[in-house]
Amino acid sequence: xxxxxxxxxxxxxxxxxxxxxxxxxxxxxxxxxxxxxxxxxxxxxxxxxxxxxxxxxxxxxxxxxxxxxxxxxxxxxxxxxxxxxxxxxxxxxxxxxxxxxxxxxxxxxxxxxxxxxxxxxxxxxxxxxxxxxxxxxxxxxxxxxxxxxxxxxxxxxxxxxxxxxxxxxxxxxxxxxxxxxxxxxxxxxxxxxxxxxxxxxxxxxxxxxxxxxxxxxxxxxxxxxxxxxxxxxxxx
Amino acid sequence: xxxxxxxxxxxxxxxxxxxxxxxxxxxxxxxxxxxxxxxxxxxxxxxxxxxxxxxxxxxxxxxxxxxxxxxxxxxxxxxxxxxxxxxxxxxxxxxxxxxxxxxxxxxxxxxxxxxxxxxxxxxxxxxxxxxxxxxxxxxxxxxxxxxxxxxxxxxxxxxxxxxxxxxxxxxxxxxxxxxxxxxxxxxxxxxxxxxxxxxxxxxxxxxxxxxxxxxxxxxxxxxxxxxxxxxxxxxx
Numbered sequence: 001x002x003x004x005x006x007x008x009x010x011x012x013x014x015x016x017x018x019x020x021x022x023x024x025x026x027x028x029x030x031x032x033x034x035x036x037x038x039x040x041x042x043x044x045x046x047x048x049x050x051x052x053x054x055x056x057x058x059x060x061x062x063x064x065x066x067x068x069x070x071x072x073x074x075x076x077x078x079x080x081x082x083x084x085x086x087x088x089x090x091x092x093x094x095x096x097x098x099x100x101x102x103x104x105x106x107x108x109x110x111x112x113x114x115x116x117x118x119x120x121x122x123x124x125x126x127x128x129x130x131x132x133x134x135x136x137x138x139x140x141x142x143x144x145x146x147x148x149x150x151x152x153x154x155x156x157x158x159x160x161x162x163x164x165x166x167x168x169x170x171x172x173x174x175x176x177x178x179x180x181x182x183x184x185x186x187x188x189x190x191x192x193x194x195x196x197x198x199x200x201x202x203x204x205x206x207x208x209x210x211x212x213x214x215x216x217x218x219x220x221x222x223x224x225x226x227x228x229x230x231x232x233x234x235x236x
Numbered sequence: 237x238x239x240x241x242x243x244x245x246x247x248x249x250x251x252x253x254x255x256x257x258x259x260x261x262x263x264x265x266x267x268x269x270x271x272x273x274x275x276x277x278x279x280x281x282x283x284x285x286x287x288x289x290x291x292x293x294x295x296x297x298x299x300x301x302x303x304x305x306x307x308x309x310x311x312x313x314x315x316x317x318x319x320x321x322x323x324x325x326x327x328x329x330x331x332x333x334x335x336x337x338x339x340x341x342x343x344x345x346x347x348x349x350x351x352x353x354x355x356x357x358x359x360x361x362x363x364x365x366x367x368x369x370x371x372x373x374x375x376x377x378x379x380x381x382x383x384x385x386x387x388x389x390x391x392x393x394x395x396x397x398x399x400x401x402x403x404x405x406x407x408x409x410x411x412x413x414x415x416x417x418x419x420x421x422x423x424x425x426x427x428x429x430x431x432x433x434x435x436x437x438x439x440x441x442x443x444x445x446x447x448x449x450x451x452x453x454x455x456x457x458x459x460x461x462x463x464x465x466x467x468x469x470x471x472x
Contacts, residue, residue, distance in 0.1 A: 002238065011462040033404065043462055062466055077467075080460065112346040168269065176451055180463030187424060191451035194459025194468070204454050215412055215427035218440050223430025224316065226247040226279055227416030230298055231313075232430070 001034050001209060006041040006173045006183040007118075009101050009132055012077045012088075015122045017182040017195025019084045024201025030209055038114050040102035040169040041181045044095070052096035052133045087127030096133040099166060104138055106162035107155045108145060117145035187212070237270050237445060242277040242409045242419040243354075245337050245368055248313045248324075251358045253418040253431025255320045260437025266445055274350050276338040276405040277417045280331070288332035288369045323363030332369040335402060340374055342398035343391045344383060353381035423448070 005021070007014035025031050059070035074090040081088035101121060108117040120141045124130035130137050135156055142152035155161045176185060184192040184201070186208040192201065224232045241257070243250035261267050295306035310326040317324035337357060344353040356377045360366040366373050371392055378388035391397045412421060420428040420437070422444040428437065460468045 008462070011467065013460040013462050013467060016460065033408070043464060110348040112348050172269075177453065180461040182461065185451060188448065189452065191453040191455075193453055193455040194461035196454075196459055200454065212424065215421060216425065217413065217427040217429055218432075218436065219427075219429040223432055224249040224252065225416040225418065225430035226244070226249050228279060231247065231249060 001030065001187050001205070001212070002037065003034055003187075003205075004037045004039050004185040006039045006169065006178055006185075007181045008041050008043045009098050009118070009121050009125055010043050010095055011181050012081070012126065013195040014182040015126050016077075016081050016084055016086065017184075018118075018122065019086055020195055020198045021182075021184060021201045023084075023198035025205065027198065027202045028205040028209075030205075034205070036115065038105065038109070038118050039173065040105065040166040041173050041178070041183070042098050042102065042166075042170065043181070044097060045099070045170075047097040049097050049099065050133075052094040052131075054091075055093045055095045056091065058095045081126065087123070089127060089129050092129040093125060094131055094133055098132075099163075100135075100156055100159075101132055101138065102166040102169075103159075103162040104142060104152065104155055106165040107152065108142070108147060109165075110162075111147055111151075113145045113147055117142060117147070120145055237266065237423050237441070237448070238273065239270055239423075239441075240273045240275050240421040242275045242405065242414055242421075243417045244277050244279045244334055245354070245357050245361055246279050246331055246334050247417050248317070248362060249431040250418040251362050252313075252317050252320055252322065253420075254354075254358065255322055256431055256434045257418075257420060257437045259320075259434035261441065263434065263438045264441040264445075266441075270441070272351065274341065274345070274354050275409065276341065276402040277409050277414070277419070278334050278338065278402075278406065279417070280333060281335070281406075283333040285333050285335065286369075288330040288367075290327075291329045291331045292327065294331045317362065323359070325363060325365050328365040329361060330367050330369055334368075335399075336371075336392055336395075337368055337374065338402040338405075339395075339398040340378060340388065340391055342401040343388065344378070344381060346398075347383055347387075349382045353378060353383070356381055 007018070025034060056067060056070045056074065059065065059073055060067050071090060078088040078090050105114055105117055108114045121132050124137060124141055125132045132138060138156060139149060139152055143149050173183065176191065180193065182195055186204060189211065190204055190208045192204050243254070261270060292303060292306045292310065295301065295309055296303050307326060314324040314326050341350055341353055344350045357368055360373065360377055361368045368374060374392060375385060375388055379385050409419065412427065416429065418431055422440055425447065426440050426444045428440050
C-alpha cells in the first residue's frame with residue numbers, strides 16, 4: 001500500500017499531523033507493507049523568495065488580531081505539538097516562501113533521504129529556531145539527512161532544479177481536490193484531510209487495505225514471460 | 237500513476253519487456269506523470285548461491301533438448317532482443333541465484349538509482365558477457381549506477397541487508413497472482429503479464445489512466461489543517 005502525504009514545511013499541522021500519522025501507522029497490522037511518499041504543497045507560493053517575517057507578526061496581520069492574541073494562537077498549536085511529544089517554539093520562527101525547501105526535498109527523494117530531510121527540517125523550523133529560509137541551514141540539514149553537500153548546494157543554486165517536480169506535485173494536489181495540508185492519500189483511493197487523531201489514520205489504513213481489489217490482468221495469450229518452470233520458448 | 241514491474245535479472249523476457257514497456261510508455265500522453273518502481277522476483281530461488289552454469293547447458297537440461305536445439309532457443313530470444321534494438325549474446329552467459337542482485341537493487345532503490353542499476357545489470361548480463369554472479373562485476377555496476385562503493389560492498393557482504401525487502405516483493409507478487417515475470421502492475425488496478433508489444437502497454441496505461449476514480453475523503457469536521465488562507469485556529 002502506498003500513502004502520499006502533501007505538506008508544507010511552514011505548516012504546523014503538517015508537523016503535528018506527520019507524528020499523528022506515524023502513530024496511527026504503528027498501530028496498523030500491515031505497517032511494514034506501507035510505502036510513504038512526501039509531496040509538495042506551498043501555503044504561500046506568491047510570496048517573494050527572501051521575504052520572511054516573524055510568524056507572530058504574520059498571524060496578527062493575517063487574522064486581524066493583537067500580538068498577544070497571535071501568541072495565544074501559537075500556544076494552542078504548541079499544546080497540540082507537546083501532546084504528541086514534539087518540541088514547539090512559539091517565538092522566533094519565520095514565515096516565508098518554501099519553494100527552495102520543496103526543491104531540496106525532491107533531491108532528497110531522488111536519493112532516498114526524503115523522510116530524513118523532512119523530519120530534520122520540521123524539527124529545525126518548529127523546535128529549534130533554526131531558520132529553514134537560510135540556505136546554509138538547509139545545506140546543514142541536507143548533509144545531516146545524508147545528502148551530498150556539493151549536490152545539495154548545486155540544487156539550491158539552480159532555481160530550475162526539481163522545480164517541475166514541485167509544480168507537478170501541486171497540480172496533482174489540485175486534481176485530487178486538496179485545498180489544504182496535510183493531505184494524506186491512501187492507494188489513490190482514500191484521502192484524509194488534516195492532522196487527524198492517530199486512530200483516524202489507523203482506521204483509514206485498515207479500510208483502504210480491506211478494499212484492495214484483485215488486479216484485472218491483461219495477458220494476450222502466448223506472452224513472452226519466464227516462470228520457475230522456464231521461459232516462453234518456440235515449439236520444438 | 238504508478239507502475240510496478242516485477243522482474244528477474246536472469247529473465248530475458250524481462251530485459252526485452254523493459255524496453256517494450258519503455259517504448260509503450262513513450263507513446264503515452266501522461267508519461268511524465270508515471271512513476272516506475274522495480275520489484276524483485278527470483279526465477280530460481282532454491283539454487284545455491286555460487287552454483288552457476290552456462291545458460292545453453294541449463295536450457296538443454298531443463299527442456300530435454302540437444303545443445304543445438306538450446307542454441308536455437310537462444311537465437312529466437314536474441315532475434316526478439318535485436319528487433320527492439322537491444323544487444324544479446326547467445327553464448328557465454330551464466331545462470332544462477334539472483335538473490336544478491338535483488339538485494340543490491342533494493343539498496344539502489346533506497347538511493348534513487350534503481351532503474352540505472354537494473355539497466356546496467358541487464359546490459360552486462362545479456363549484451364556484454366559480464367557475469368552478474370561475480371561480486372566484483374556487481375560492485376563495478378553499482379558504482380557506474382551512482383552508488384557509493386563502500387555501501388555497495390557492505391550490502392553484498394551482509395546477507396541480511398535488504399533481504400526482507402526482496403522477500404516482501406516476492407510475497408506481494410504471489411498475493412497479486414503473478415506466477416512469472418515480467419509482471420507489470422498499473423496503479424494496483426491492472427496487471428500486464430509478459431513482455432507484451434509496446435502498443436499493449438500504451439493501451440493499458442491509457443485504460444488505467446481513464447479509470448482513475450475520485451478520492452473518498454475522510455475529513456472529520458474541524459480537522460487541524462492549513463491552507464492558503466491560513467491554519468485552523470481556536471475561536472477568538
